[in-house]
Amino acid sequence: MSEPSVLEVEGLVKHFPIHGGLLQRRTGEVKAVDGVSFSIGRGETLGLVGESGCGKSTIGKTVLKLIEPTAGRIVLAGEDISSLKPGAMWPHRRRIQTIFQDPYSSMNPRLPSGTIVGEPLENFGLSSGRDTDERVARLFERVGLRPDAMRKYAHEFSGGQRQRLGIAKALSVNPDVIVADEPVSALDVSVQAQVLNLLIDLQEEFRLAYLFISHDLAVMRHISHRIAVMYLGRIVELTTKRTLFTQPLHPYTEALLSAATAPDPKRRQQRKRIVQGDVPSPANPPPGCHFHTRCPYAMPECKVTAPPLIEVAEGHHVACLRRPVGGDPGPLSVPG
Amino acid sequence: MSVTSGNILEVRGLQTQFNTLDGVVRAVDGVSFDLARGETLGIVGESGCGKSVTALSILRLIPPETGRIAGGSIKFEGEELTTLGEEAMKGLRGHRISMIFQEPMTSLNPVLTVGTQIAENVVRHMGVSWRAARERSFEMLDLVRIADARRRLDEYPHQLSGGMRQRVMIALALSCDPQVLIADEPTTALDVTIQAQILDLMLELKEKTGTAIVLITHDLGVIAETTERVVVMYAGRKVEEAPVEALFAEPLHPYTRGLMRAIPRLDIEADAAGMRPRLQEIPGLVPRLTQPIPGCAFAPRCGFATERCRAEPPPLVDAGGGHTVACWEVDRVRASAL
Numbered sequence: 001m002s003e004p005s006v007l008e009v010e011g012l013v014k015h016f017p018i019h020g021g022l023l024q025r026r027t028g029e030v031k032a033v034d035g036v037s038f039s040i041g042r043g044e045t046l047g048l049v050g051e052s053g054c055g056k057s058t059i060g061k062t063v064l065k066l067i068e069p070t071a072g073r074i075v076l077a078g079e080d081i082s083s084l085k086p087g088a089m090w091p092h093r094r095r096i097q098t099i100f101q102d103p104y105s106s107m108n109p110r111l112p113s114g115t116i117v118g119e120p121l122e123n124f125g126l127s128s129g130r131d132t133d134e135r136v137a138r139l140f141e142r143v144g145l146r147p148d149a150m151r152k153y154a155h156e157f158s159g160g161q162r163q164r165l166g167i168a169k170a171l172s173v174n175p176d177v178i179v180a181d182e183p184v185s186a187l188d189v190s191v192q193a194q195v196l197n198l199l200i201d202l203q204e205e206f207r208l209a210y211l212f213i214s215h216d217l218a219v220m221r222h223i224s225h226r227i228a229v230m231y232l233g234r235i236v237e238l239t240t241k242r243t244l245f246t247q248p249l250h251p252y253t254e255a256l257l258s259a260a261t262a263p264d265p266k267r268r269q270q271r272k273r274i275v276q277g278d279v280p281s282p283a284n285p286p287p288g289c290h291f292h293t294r295c296p297y298a299m300p301e302c303k304v305t306a307p308p309l310i311e312v313a314e315g316h317h318v319a320c321l322r323r324p325v326g327g328d329p330g331p332l333s334v335p336g
Numbered sequence: 337m338s339v340t341s342g343n344i345l346e347v348r349g350l351q352t353q354f355n356t357l358d359g360v361v362r363a364v365d366g367v368s369f370d371l372a373r374g375e376t377l378g379i380v381g382e383s384g385c386g387k388s389v390t391a392l393s394i395l396r397l398i399p400p401e402t403g404r405i406a407g408g409s410i411k412f413e414g415e416e417l418t419t420l421g422e423e424a425m426k427g428l429r430g431h432r433i434s435m436i437f438q439e440p441m442t443s444l445n446p447v448l449t450v451g452t453q454i455a456e457n458v459v460r461h462m463g464v465s466w467r468a469a470r471e472r473s474f475e476m477l478d479l480v481r482i483a484d485a486r487r488r489l490d491e492y493p494h495q496l497s498g499g500m501r502q503r504v505m506i507a508l509a510l511s512c513d514p515q516v517l518i519a520d521e522p523t524t525a526l527d528v529t530i531q532a533q534i535l536d537l538m539l540e541l542k543e544k545t546g547t548a549i550v551l552i553t554h555d556l557g558v559i560a561e562t563t564e565r566v567v568v569m570y571a572g573r574k575v576e577e578a579p580v581e582a583l584f585a586e587p588l589h590p591y592t593r594g595l596m597r598a599i600p601r602l603d604i605e606a607d608a609a610g611m612r613p614r615l616q617e618i619p620g621l622v623p624r625l626t627q628p629i630p631g632c633a634f635a636p637r638c639g640f641a642t643e644r645c646r647a648e649p650p651p652l653v654d655a656g657g658g659h660t661v662a663c664w665e666v667d668r669v670r671a672s673a674l
Contacts, residue, residue, distance in 0.1 A: 051527035052498075158621060188382035188554065190618035193598035197614050215527065218557075222600035222612060245602075259532035261557030262602050265580045268561050274532045278497045 004078075005039035006176045006209045007063065007096070012036045012072035014055075014062050018283060030283045032058040034233035035072070037309075040177065043203060045210040047224030047241070049217060049256070053282050054230040056213045060179045063211065064098055065089050077176055094124050097175040101182035103166030107154040114140075114150025117169045124173055139168040143198060160191035164198065171202065181213045196223055217260045221245055226315075229253045232282055232290040235309055239316040247329055249318045251295045289321065297322055297332040344515050344548055345371035345394070349408035352386070352393045356402075359626040363389040365572035366408070371516065376542065376549045378563030378580070380556060382595075384622055386572040387552045391518045394550075395435055396425050413515070431461035434509035438521035440501035444493040450477070450504045451489030454511050461512045476507035480537060499530035503537070510541060517542075520552045535562050556599060560584055565658070568592050571623055571633035574652065578659040588661040590669055591634045594618040632664065640665040640672075 012033055020027040033055045040046045048056040061067045063074050065081060074082040081092050097120075100106050107116050118136040121127045127135055137147040143164040154162060163183060170178055180199070184192040200223060203210060214220055220227055221241055228238040229252065237250040248254050255275040275294045280286055286293050292302040302321055309319040312327060322332055352364040364386040371377050379387045392398055393405055396417060410417040412433065417425070429435075437443050445453055454476055455469035462469070470489070477485035480503040493501055502522060509517055519538065523531035539562060542549055551563055559566055559580065566583050568576040568591065576589040587593045597616035620637040623629055632650050635641040642665065650664045663669060 051529065189556075189595055190382065190598045193600075193615035194617045196600070197617060200612055200614075217528070218600040218602040221602055222615065255529060257602075259529045260602055261531075261535075261555065261561045263556040263560045263584060263596060263599060265560045265584050274536060275529050276533065278499055278530065279527070 005041045006077055007211065008039040008073070008075040009059075009063060010037045010073040010075075012059065012062060012074065013070045014058050014067065015070045028283060031233050031285065032282060033062065033069075036230075036233075036235050038228055038235065038238065040209040040211060042176070042209055043207040044226070045203065045212050045224045047220040047227040048211065048213045048230060049215065049220050049227055050230035051215060051256075051279055053232070053279060055233040055282070056230050057181055059230075060098070060181045060211060060213050063177075064096060064179055065093075094120075094126075094173045095175050096177045096179065097170035097173065099163070099166050099170050099178060099180040099183045101185050103162045104154055104159075107162070107165070109154055111153070112151050113154060113157070113165055116154065117150075117165060117172055120169060120173045126173060135172070136168075139172055142202075143168045143171070144194075158191075160187055160194060163187065163195050167195075167198065167202070171206070174206070175208070177209045177211065179211045179213070182215070183212075184219060185214065185216065192219075199223065217256065218262075229256065232280065232285045234290065234319065235317070236291065236319045237317065238309065243316055249312065249316065249323045249329060250291075250320050251297050251322075251332065252291045255294070289319075296334050299335050342372050343370040344373050344413060345550075346411040347390070347394070347408070348411075350390065350393055350410065351405070351407035352389050352398060352403060353406045354403040356626070358624075361625045362572050362628070363403075363625060364393060365625075365629075367567075367569070367572070367574050368408075369567050369574065369577065371548050371550060373515070374542070374546045374548055375565065376539070376551060376563045378559040378566040379550060379552045379569060380554065380559050380566060380595075381569035382554055382622065384571075384625070385569040387569050388520050390569075391435065391520050391550065391552055394518065395429055395433060396420070396422075427461070430457050430509070430514075431512045432514050433516045433518065434512075434514040435518040435520065436502070436505045436509050436522050438524050440498070440505040441493060443505065444501065444508075446493055449490050449492055450496070454504075454508050457508060458511050472511060473507075476511050477504070479510075479541070480504070480507045482507075499526055499533065502526060502530075502534055506534075506538065506541070510545060510547065513545060514547055516550065517547050518550045518552070521554070522551070523558065524553070524555070531558075538562070556595065557602075568595075571629065572625055573633055574662065575634065576659075576661045577652075578655075578661075579657070582657055582659050586659075586670075586674070588655055588659065588666055588669060589634075589663050590638045590640050590665075591618075593669070593674065594637075632662070640668055 013035055014033040015029040015031050017026045018028040038046060050056050062069050069082055073080060076092055077095055114136050117139055118132045121132050121135060136150060140147045140150060145164050184195050212223055224241045227241050227244050228235045231252050237253045248257055259274055277294050280293060288303045288305055289307050292298040307319045307321045309317050311317050312323055312325050348368045350364050350367045354361045354363055367390055381387050394410055405418050451470060451473045454473035458469035458472045459466060473489055474485055477488055482488050482500060482503055523534050553559060563580050566578060566580050567574055570591050576592050587596055598618055618637055623633055631646040631648055635645040645664050650662045652660045652662045655661050
């Protein structure tokens with residue numbers, strides 16, 4: 001996976017203003033994304049995992065340029081798109097497509113599904129008329145739908161089939177990168193398996209890069225090559241999935257893994273250190289390391305200094321003051 | 337009221353139906369199970385399998401305009417609930433049988449403080465004074481480990497986080513010492529670290545109060561880590577029931593096996609060389625429930641299905657050790673590799 005990356009993100013920041021008071025003055029800001037960097041290669045899946053409000057979806061929307069970044073660089077297939085205005089962004093949009101959690105809400109209920117899937121082709125002038133129909137029919141087959149279903153409307157499909165429609169639509173313009181935001185979270189497990197298998201097959205066939213956003217660690221472990229764990233707008237750990245699951249270094253990653261349930265009743269006995277408390281508000285995150293309020297290993301220093309994300313071992317990036325370069329990767333001790 | 341068994345709840349041949357434009361939907365089609373005192377029973381299945389409707393039927397919360405309990409019996413402490421008067425049912429709900437839902441925000445009243453809502457339930461069922469009920473509210477919030485419970489009594493649901501709202505729901509549900517707590521996807525809307533906290537809390541409170549729990553979920557992980565016995569439902573029917581260890585050690589119904597193979601596993605190191613093994617799909621779709629299903633409802637999607645499976649509904653048979661399964665081909669299933 002170590003060829004030039006197709007999507008590079010550097011120091012990405014997205015702050016949303018909070019308005020309040022009588023005059024709706026700006027009274028603060030939500031630091032939804034607070035200096036995030038990563039890259040994805042062709043044919044690679046980078047997973048973004050974290051709990052609600054950690055900024056993972058905001059990253060997805062920002063790299064799609066559906067919202068403007070506050071700061072930072074987004075380089076798509078070698079071109080810096082971070083400050084492109086909508087018009088200038090247009091030709092680049094073909095390269096980066098998205099799959100949503102609920103494809104139904106993004107589909108016009110009055111158009112036949114074949115037209116919905118073919119729209120991007122026509123919008124980008126890649127085909128028209130009969131040619132579009134033929135290409136759409138091939139897309140339908142490729143994602144496991146019968147081409148004669150092109151006449152049906154979105155509401156006539158089941159949830160899993162709609163997700164296949166969404167995938168066909170994203171695929172139609174032959175993109176380099178697909179941002180998939182919780183694409184299987186609304187599906188039943190038997191259907192979820194079908195969609196995950198399809199996504200993996202398509203990735204291998206078309207060398208797609210996936211930015212895969214999910215809160216589900218088991219799905220992440222299945223589909224990702226590398227995983228970035230986010231907490232309150234920052235990446236706290238980034239490494240290959242195998243390392244992440246076998247040797248997590250950040251206390252938050254450890255907490256996430258220990259809180260996840262597994263379909264094995266025997267695991268019950270070997271439970272478990274559970275972090276207590278809620279995720280703090282992203283409008284008012286704790287100073288220093290954002291996780292220190294819930295971290296059993298926090299030192300006084302953690303309340304003051306925000307740890308940078310550093311590469312402590314090859315390909316293993318961690319943002320924790322207690323995990324220095326070349327440090328002991330073993331369990332941390334509780335101070336005092 | 338004669339209680340002859342250790343079961344607090346006995347459901348027999350429950351049938352719940354809804355009238356829709358497409359015809360009568362048999363949402364629950366002859367489901368039977370028991371709940372022992374102090375037990376945690378899991379009901380697992382995918383969307384539309386009838387698990388939530390089963391719960392609503394027990395509490396008689398099926399909207400009468402569209403649905404009805406069409407047959408079967410539900411006995412709570414030996415008392416038949418399907419024919420019980422509405423006033424008597426109101427006395428049971430929130431008192432001796434309680435329920436918590438997936439989205440606490442929709443079941444809490446947005447214009448009342450949480451303290452008032454809990455106290456309301458206590459006054460209604462226990463007949464105590466408001467002052468005593470308010471004290472009980474405080475005790476309950478404290479019990480579900482809401483920090484600074486005294487102050488939280490005067491807060492409104494929107495002021496609380498999702499995890500805290502679910503704690504309030506649990507406090508409310510347990511405020512009158514129910515014998516049965518029905519929890520329908522109680523942690524599905526919560527983040528994983530909060531889910532772990534809530535599941536732990538439910539189990540801990542169960543130990544303390546002896547309340548039996550019916551935990552309804554689609555999540556086999558939650559089932560494995562919290563329940564003692566499991567009912568697997570498919571298309572409105574019970575297809576398998578077993579103690580939790582037995583179910584996960586040797587699932588016997590092809591549907592249960594299919595479910596277990598379809599989930600990505602967090603606990604198995606299948607990714608040794610960065611590989612991504614294929615998940616096993618269950619082909620096809622769930623059947624429509626508007627048509628009577630003559631044979632086994634899973635037959636059209638099942639690799640073991642024979643002519644008989646498509647023609648005759650399989651009875652539940654005892655597979656030993658409290659494990660029952662509704663499958664004609666269970667011997668072949670058992671002989672095949674998991």
